[in-house]
Amino acid sequence: MLDRLIAAVRAGESRALLLHGDPGVGKTALLDHLAAQARNCRVVRAAGVESERELAFAGLHQLCAPMLDRLEHLPVPQRDALGTAFGLSTGPAPDRFLVGLAVLGLLSEVAEQQPLICLVDDRQWLDRATAQILAFVARRLGAESIGLILASRGDRGDLTGVPELxxxxxxxxxARALLDTVPTGPIDTRVRDQIVLEARGNPLALLELTRGWAPAELAGGFGLPGAAAPSGDMAALSGDMEENFLRRVAALPRNARQLLLVAAADPSGDPALVWRAAGRLGIGGEAAVPVTEAGLAEFGGRVRFRHPLARSAAYRSASVQDRQEAHRALAAATDRTLDPDRRAWHRAQAAPGPDEDVAAELERSAGRAQARGGTAASAAFLHQAAVLTLDPARRAGRALDAARAALRTGALDVTRELLAMAGAGPLTAVQRAGLDTMRAQLAFSTARGGEAPTLLLKAAGQLEAVDADLSRAAYLDAVSAAIFAGRLAGPGGDVLDAARAAVSAPPPPHAPRACDLLLDGTATGLHTGYAAGVPVLREALAAFRSGLSAEEQLRWMWPANITAIRIWDDDQWAALSARYVRLARDAGAFGELPLALTSRAHVLLFAGELASAAALTEELQAVKEATGSGLAPYGAMALAALRGEESAATAVIEATLEDATRRGEGIGITFAEGANAVLNNALGRYDEAMSAGLRANAYDHDPAGLCWTLAELAEAAARCGAAGPAADACDRLGVMADAAGTDWVRGVEARARALLSEGEAAERLYREAIARLGRTRMRVELARAHLLYGEWLRRERHPGLAREQLRTAHGMLETMGATAFADRAARELRAAGGTAHRRTTPARDEELTAQEAQIARMARDGLSNPEIGTRLFISARTVQYHLRKVFTKLGITSRSQLDRVLPRGPAG
Known part of the structure; x- marks a missing residue:
């Protein structure tokens, strides 16, 4: 398999592979085999080191350092991000995923000259930043002549989707044949059988478990403690192996044990550093001889342990005092100018108790780490600084800073520990509010709802007397969190609770900004009544048009998009969603991008641009994989429902209901049941659609979540003859229509009321719905109005007029790709005596794969290969590879011809 991988890379393809298995099973030997077989390829290697897991980008620097001469060929933002991450330049902390794009680009640039093989051993010990970025790269390799092979023990981690061996x-x-190669002398048959049994075929165990035992022991007295562990349980084997190493360490002379401890305490493998530290402890070069003879470590161009368990044994077997002495010697031997952070870390490990001087040095190291984008390292330094701080107030403050950094890294258990430490000390009012805010953010990260709104409300209240702007921002965050939590909000965290608290927020100490207006309008609308909030919300959206920095816009763009939906302003929603995506992309704000793409995809869905919405949904999936976002798949769910893809839609709806319930994301239930109603209305199963609609609208505290579910309920209930639920849905739409007054909401309301009307009243309402919706960009709503009007006309025995409306509906829905609704229109058209003409030849762009179509549209719209690669998290070379296939399929020869074969839709 590995030989075939090498052949594929030589042939111009890219491959990623995860080798995983138990410790000692031979993963490193297989990497060595790859390196030996990779003739005519460039080979670069790196390995995770357990004690460097807190040093951000340490593993990545190992891998990329030999290739940094090609750094200048990367786009400037990527070059700057990678340079800052590696400490080659100064600047703000780089975005993690911009660094990922830079690494992908760097590898691709090197592979242009010669096929590239990247070998990464001990992935489980890589620092978090490196592990995330290599997983990101592994999933985006295409046609770059790159092989990325990672060896790891344990599970896949974040490498889902990467081929494994x-x-x-x-x-x-x-196993017996290998055991025979060990020069131990004759081994008693029973002993041999025991070794083979307990090693369970593990090569390193077969070799290591026989070392350190006297021939007499092997001949008749050998036996590991306890019975053989069950197959697959490597915990016992690792314990046995480490026990073996512990015995061999204990048998060394004291100076050899001290030398081994110094080497184990610093994972850099730098022999000069180890010998300088050893010299401070009075250890000479002769101490290395028994260590080497015992097969524990080698002292050559690098210090290398026989096995990680040997390092663990050397360190674990030492007393606390001996470890501190080793770290103290290493700190003294480390250059304070060239490597201040490693020196600070060793000083911390050497400290016998609280030490403010060391804690301050760790704090400075944290600042340097953060500037390089090493959030995890910053968190580790700050954590250690807090532990070494004696003053209670300073200790609490440092713990709070450490918690903030740990939360950004996703280390949730560490964050809890640090928040508990911070909460135990005296805090200022601002710090106390910050503590509660982080507790809320932690709750939101783990459960997407639950107690997060309540905690944010508490923080907002504490900040009222300290900083009005911070307080109001916390209130708006609390309202947003409560909207997400919806029906699953905890006690005191419902949207009405949040709104009740927010309406009494202190006024801004200046002229109201866009975010102030968003807070006041949203809280008033939820607390007092929908109509009361609409004027202020209109003013808020107007304030977003000018006078705000990009950072301010991005900070509040999600509630602004929700506000446009809340007041049924399709023009504002379209403009804001487009700007949201652009701001998130330009800023590299990949944490915001999932929300931005979700909002934009829904605009395109309503506009009938299902193909473009599908492209954004594909991009959204790539972003979610890259960022680990837990956002529910709202876009994919709505797309599948609108297309009428029953099996796909049902699967994603059921998964979303389960996941949203588990995480406390109540709004996910509303959207999932709304999609369920759309799907069943499309399929003509109105009883199921009504049941789903009733469930979707059961929680009605937030009208913004009901903008499209009410219309689905009205249609399904009317078709089922359930006048009560249908009328109730119409009345709720009427309240919003009277207050918002846009053509979108008035058109939807007229269409819903027409279903409950008869004769001239029904006809007038259908015509009003078509006229109003025709003035909006909501073309799916318009097509469905034509469909319902045509169905009504057929039942009123006006077949000629019915055919006209149904033919219009069928053509629009068929062109959009809303297949189930189009099929429903076709059935009605045939029943009215007409003929439904389905396209027999797919449009040219439909012959492409989803990714090819997405790349083709971006190229048509003028994006360069690097720009497309940045958006889709693939290399520019892979973009070019796909474009060549696009040109062949579409029968064209250049990008300039894409505009002719891929025309733009009505929504641009």
Whole structure:
């Protein structure tokens, strides 16, 4: 398999592979095999080191350092991000995923000259930043002549979707053959059988478990403690191996044990540093001889341990005092100018108790780490600084800073520990509010709802007397969190609770800004009544048109998009969603991008641009994989429902209901049941659609979540003859129509009321719906109005007029790709005596794969290959590879011809 991988890379393809298996099973030997076989390829290697897991980008620097001469060929933002991450330049902390794009681009640039093989061992010990970025790269390799092979013990981690090769133990005959190669002298048959049994085919165990035992022991007295562990349970094997290493360490002379401890305490492998530190402890070069003879470590161009368990044994077997002495010597031997952070870390490990001087040095190291984008390292330094701080107030403050950094890294358990430490000390009012805010953010990260709104409300209240602007921002965050939590909000965290608290927020100490107006309008609308909030919300959206920095716009763009939906302003929603995506992309704000793409995809869905919405949904999936976003798949769910793809829609709806319930994201239930209603209305199963609509609208505290579910309920209930639920849905739409007054909401209301009307009244309402919706960009709503009008005309025995409306509906829905609704229109058209003409030849762009179509549209719209690659998280070379396939399929020869074969839709 590995040989085929090498051949594919030589042939111009890219491959990623995860080798995983138990410790000692042979993963490193297989990487060595790859390196030996990779003739005519460039090979670069890196390995995770357990004690460097807190040093951000340490593993990535190992891998990329030999290739940094190609850094200048990357786009400037990527070059700057990678340079800052590696400490080659100064600047703000780089976005993690911009660094990922830079690494992908760097590898691709190197592979242009020669096929590239990247070998990464001990992935489980990589620092978090490196692990995330390599997973990001592994999933985006295409046609760059790159092989990325990672070896790891344990599970896949964040490498979902990457091909894997499980490396298992040797079969018994091979295990015995390997054991025979160990020069131990004759081994009693019973002992041999015991070794083979307990090693379970693990090559390193077969070799290591026989080392350090006297021939007499091997001949008749050998036996590991306890019975053999069950197959697959490597915990016992690792314990046995480490026990073996511990015995060998204990047998060394004291100066050899001290030397081994110094080497174990610093994972850099720098022999000069180890020998300088050893010299401070009075240890000479002769101490290395027994260490080498015992097969524990080698002292050459680098210090290398026989096995990680040997390092662990050397360190664990030492007393606390001996460890501190080793770290103190290493700190003294480390250059304070060239490597201040490693020196600070060793000083911290050497400290016998609280030490303000060391804590301050760690704090400075945290600042440097953060400037390089090393949030995890910053958190680790700050955590240690807090532990070494004696003053209670300073200790609490440092713990709070450490918690903030740890939360950004996703280390939720560490964040809880640090927040508890911070909460135990005296805090200022601002710090106390910050503590509560982080507790809320932690709750939101783990459960997307629950107690987060309540905690944010508490923080907002505490900030009222301290800083009005911070307080109001916290109130708006609390309202937004309560909207997400919806029906699953905890006690005191419902949207009405949040709104009740927010209406009494202190006024801004200046002229109201856009965010102030958003807070006041949203809180008033939820607390007092929908109509009361509309004027202020209109003013808020107007304030977003000018006078705000990009950072301010991005900070409040999600509630602004929700506000446009809340007041049924399709023009504002379209403009804001487009700007949201652009701001998030330009700023590299990949945390915001999932929300931005979700909002934009829904605009395109309502506009009938299902193909463009599908492209954004594909991009959204790539972003979610890259960022680990837990946002529910709202766009994919709505797209599948509108297309009428029953199996796909049902699967994603059921998964979303389960996931949203588990995480406390109540709004996910509303959207999932709304999609369920759309799907069943499209399929003509009105009883199921009504049931779903009733569930979607059962929680009605926030009208913004009901903008499209009410219309689905009205249609389904009317078709089922359930006049009560249908009329109730119409009345709720009427309240919003009277207050908002836009053509969108008035058109939807007229269409819903027409379903409950008869004769001239019904006809007038259908015509009003078509006229009003025709003035909006909501073309799906318009097509469905034509469909309902045509169905009504047929039942009123006006077949000629019915055919006209149904033919219009069918053509629009068929062109959009709303297949189930189009099929419904076709059935009605045939029943009215007409003929439904389905396209027999797919449009040219439909012959493309989803990714090819997405790339083709971006190229048509003028984006360069690097720009497309940045958006889709693939290399520019892979973009070019896909474009060549696009040109072949579409029968064209250049990008300039894409505009002719891929025309733009009505929504641009």
């Amino acid at each position: 499980l490396v298992q133990g040797l079969p018994e005959p091979d």
